[in-house]
Amino acid sequence: MSETPPRLCRAARRLRLVALFAGALVELVILFAAWVALNGNAENFPALHIETGGLPPVPAALSLLLLALLVGLTLSRAVGLLRAVEAGEIFPARALRGFAFWLFLLVLSGVVAPPLFALAGGTRQLVLDLSGGEALMLLLTGLLFFVARLLDEARRLAEDHSQIV
């Protein structure tokens, strides 16, 4: 393990705290939106716009709860990644791989989950809506995951190689 420069340590710590705070805020907003969607009283909160894709209250709330879960898992991986940098690992390839995987799953669930919940809610037609932005996000996060996997494998090989004299 190489020694992390103090500046990098401080930056990782700041970023970790920001990620924790922002993550908690996002989680609260999503959970609140799920509660509003479940009770069907969105008109009481004019500032809140919930895009449920025409889902009934229960599937819409479930869809939002899934989103909250995945956001939480992704952010916890990001926090773990930053904690590893703080602890002295300049390039934590394994943590990056975990973060990239959950990020990809988060973006994928945004595309796949709503039609599946609609199907479970009684709709007889499966409509998959994929916008250009979503396709690009899927491509980029998928690419990030594969690059992270490759780097993790390379790090493991380099570690093995360094122990052969």
Added chain:
Amino acid sequence: MAIVVRLDVMLALRKAKSKDLALHVGITETNLSLLKSGRVKGIRFETLEKICDYLSCQPGDLLVYEPDA
């Protein structure tokens, strides 16, 4: 590990110095020390060949299989 490195024994038998061996093989003294203590995952044939050449011995003199080790 069941494979035990007997490099220190061979060095003592040949009255050779670690420093000179490291120089002949082309590895650092630190790596040679790791090899002597068995704290490596492997050894290249090239390294083994040079050690055998310097110490005039066989690979079997340097590496021993001890199941209980």
